[in-house]
Amino acid sequence: MDLAKSLRSNMYVELARRNLTRHTVRTALAAIGIIIGVIAISSMGILGNSLKLSVSESLGDVGNELIVYPAYGEETITEKQLGQLEKVSGVEYVIPVLASTGKVEYKGEATYGNIYGIEKDNVLQLVEVEDGKIFRAGSSDCVVGANLVKHFGIKVGGKITLKDSQFRVVGILGEAGFGFGISPDQAVFISPQAYEKIYEDQADGYNNVIMKVKSVDDVEIVKTAIEDRLNKREEVVHVLATNSILDSIDDIFNSISLFLMGIGSISLLVAGVSILNVMLMSTMERTKEIGIMKAVGASRKDVLKMFMLEALFLGIAASLIGGVLSLGGGFVVNILILKESSYFFAPSNFLYIIAGVLFGIVTSLVGGMYPAWKAANMRPLDALRYE
Amino acid sequence: MSDPIVELQNVTKKYILGSNEIYALNKVTLSINKGDFATIMGPSGSGKSTLLNMVGCLDLPTEGIVKINGIDISTLDDDELTAIRRNNIGFIFQQFNLIQALTAIENVEMPMIFNNAPADLRREKALLMFARANLEPEYADHKPNELSGGQQQRVAIARALANDPPIILADEPTGNLDTKTGKSVMDLLSDLNAKGTTVIVVTHDQKLAEYSNMNIRLRDGEVCHGPG
Ligand SMILES: Nc1ncnc2c1ncn2[C@@H]1O[C@H](COP(=O)(O)OP(=O)(O)OP(=O)(O)O)[C@@H](O)[C@H]1O
Numbered sequence A: 001m002d003l004a005k006s007l008r009s010n011m012y013v014e015l016a017r018r019n020l021t022r023h024t025v026r027t028a029l030a031a032i033g034i035i036i037g038v039i040a041i042s043s044m045g046i047l048g049n050s051l052k053l054s055v056s057e058s059l060g061d062v063g064n065e066l067i068v069y070p071a072y073g074e075e076t077i078t079e080k081q082l083g084q085l086e087k088v089s090g091v092e093y094v095i096p097v098l099a100s101t102g103k104v105e106y107k108g109e110a111t112y113g114n115i116y117g118i119e120k121d122n123v124l125q126l127v128e129v130e131d132g133k134i135f136r137a138g139s140s141d142c143v144v145g146a147n148l149v150k151h152f153g154i155k156v157g158g159k160i161t162l163k164d165s166q167f168r169v170v171g172i173l174g175e176a177g178f179g180f181g182i183s184p185d186q187a188v189f190i191s192p193q194a195y196e197k198i199y200e201d202q203a204d205g206y207n208n209v210i211m212k213v214k215s216v217d218d219v220e221i222v223k224t225a226i227e228d229r230l231n232k233r234e235e236v237v238h239v240l241a242t243n244s245i246l247d248s249i250d251d252i253f254n255s256i257s258l259f260l261m262g263i264g265s266i267s268l269l270v271a272g273v274s275i276l277n278v279m280l281m282s283t284m285e286r287t288k289e290i291g292i293m294k295a296v297g298a299s300r301k302d303v304l305k306m307f308m309l310e311a312l313f314l315g316i317a318a319s320l321i322g323g324v325l326s327l328g329g330g331f332v333v334n335i336l337i338l339k340e341s342s343y344f345f346a347p348s349n350f351l352y353i354i355a356g357v358l359f360g361i362v363t364s365l366v367g368g369m370y371p372a373w374k375a376a377n378m379r380p381l382d383a384l385r386y387e
Numbered sequence B: 001m002s003d004p005i006v007e008l009q010n011v012t013k014k015y016i017l018g019s020n021e022i023y024a025l026n027k028v029t030l031s032i033n034k035g036d037f038a039t040i041m042g043p044s045g046s047g048k049s050t051l052l053n054m055v056g057c058l059d060l061p062t063e064g065i066v067k068i069n070g071i072d073i074s075t076l077d078d079d080e081l082t083a084i085r086r087n088n089i090g091f092i093f094q095q096f097n098l099i100q101a102l103t104a105i106e107n108v109e110m111p112m113i114f115n116n117a118p119a120d121l122r123r124e125k126a127l128l129m130f131a132r133a134n135l136e137p138e139y140a141d142h143k144p145n146e147l148s149g150g151q152q153q154r155v156a157i158a159r160a161l162a163n164d165p166p167i168i169l170a171d172e173p174t175g176n177l178d179t180k181t182g183k184s185v186m187d188l189l190s191d192l193n194a195k196g197t198t199v200i201v202v203t204h205d206q207k208l209a210e211y212s213n214m215n216i217r218l219r220d221g222e223v224c225h226g227p228g
C-alpha cells in the first residue's frame, strides 16, 4: 500500500512505532487505560441517549397535541372561538375541556381532585378506562383516575360526592402518568351537562381546548393557523404545542447523557495520567538518546514531534479499539438497564462512540504533552551524560 | 594561514560544587584554522571534553567568548545553537552513541532528517557516507548491537559526515577500540581532513598526535603549550 510505504519513509512515524513496540507490555497497559475510558464514555453516552429515546417514544403520542388556553386577561374559550377552532384544517379532533379543582368526598373522607366536564367520546380519546365503562351523556355517572381510586379504595359502583351532588363511579382509569391539558390520575370525569349543573356559577365557555394534529410535522403549521384565525385583532388565545415541551424533555435527557459521560470521563482522566506516567518513564529511559539526537541536530520541535507522535499513535490505536468494544459495551448496558436492545441501534448512538474515540485521542495527546515538553527542553550535554 | 573557524578568547568554565569552585577550563585562548587537524591532550579531568563540548555548542562558557565561523555562540538561543550543530558540526563519541531503535543506515540518515532532506536523497547520501566510512553496504540494515565496535564507530563517523559539516569533533574516538581498528578510524579522520574538513580530536594516545598539525595540551583547565 502506498500509504504504508510513505509512512515508513517518514522516520518520525517509524521511530514512534518502534519505540511503542519496544515495551509491548507497558504500551499495552497504557492502552488498556484509554480503551476502558473510551468504553466508559461511549457506553454512558449511549445509555443516556437510549434512555431519552425510550422516554420520547412513550411520549410520542402526545407530541402532536395543541392545548389552546385563553390568553392573559381572557377568562375562557368561548363557543364562538371553539367554532373557529373546529374549522382549522389538518386536525384530528378538538376537545373542549371544562375543568376545576374541588373537594371529592367518598364515605366521609375528602381530598382534592381535578374535575373535568368532557363529552364521553372525547374522554375515550384522551384516556383508557381500565375497569367498568364510560358514563352516559347527561347522567350523574363518573369515571375516576387511578390516584383517587388508590386513595379512597373506590370500586366500580361506589358513590362519590362533588359539591353536594352524588355521582356513581362507573369506570376506573388505568395509571396514565403525566399528560398535557389534563391530569388524568387525579381526575373525576363527568359529562359536561352534569358539570354545568354543579358549577352553574362558573363563567360560560371552556377552560381549555385540546386539539390533536393529524401529522406531527404539521404541528407548527396548525398552531400558526389557529393564531392567525383567532388572534387577528387582539390576542385572545394562547396555543401551547406539546412538542415544544418534548423539546425541553429532550434537553433534560441530553444533560443526563452529558452527566453520565462526565462520570465515564473520570476513567479517561485516570487513563490520561497513566499515559503521562508511561511517557515520563520512557523519556527518562531515553534521556541519553535525546541527548544524542540533539547533538546531531534535533531541534526542540523535532523532539517534541517525536514524543507527541508516540502519544498520538497510542491514543489512536487504543481509542479505536475502545470504540469497537463500545459497541458491545453499549449493547450490554442497554440490556442491563433498559432491559431492551432496540434503542441501541439508533444512529445517534454512534455519535457517542465517535465522541468517545475523539476524547480518547485528545486524552493521550494531553497526557503526552508534558513528557514531550520535558524531553524537548532537556539540555543536550546533561542528556548525553545521563547513564 | 589565519582563517580561524574556531576561536576561544579567555574561555572559563566554572562549576560550583558546594563550597568548591572547579575550573574545568581557565582562561583558555586559542584558535583553530579551517583545514586544521587538531588534537587535544592532557590527563583525565584536565578539561578536554569540556573544551570540545564548547566548540560543539553543547555547552556555553561561564566567561569568555567562543566563536564558530566568526559567530559568538553565547548570543544564540537554543534553536540557533541546534542549527549550528546540525549544519557545522559532526560529533563522534567514545561510546559510539548510536540510536538502538534505528538501523545503521537510519542512524546515518538521522541528521539529514533533522535537516529536512527528502527521503530518497537521504538514503542515497547515507549509502555514500557508508562507503566513505569504509562500511560495507550489507551492514546498512543491521541494528547497532549487531555490529562490532569498529563497525559501530564507522557508522558514527558516517553519521557525523551526513550533513557535510565543516568541523568534525571526536572525543576519544578510539578509546573503545583495539589498536588496529583505532588506527583505521584515525586514518579515516585523516582522509577527511585531507579533503578539507577541520578535525578536532580529544585523545589520551600520544601516538595519535602524529596525525595532527596542531596539538593542544591541557592541564587543570589551562593550556600548557600553545598551538604549533
Ligand atoms: N557537570 C559537571 N559538574 C561538575 N564538575 C564537572 C562537570 N563536568 C565536568 N566537571 C569537572 O570539570 C573537569 C574537567 O572535566 P572534563 O570532562 O572536561 O575532563 P576530561 O579532560 O575530558 O577528562 P577525561 O580524560 O577523564 O574524559 C573535571 O574536574 C570534572 O570533574
Ligand SMILES: [Mg+2]
Pocket (backbone or CB within 6 Å): B048, B049, B050, B171
Ligand atoms: Mg573526557
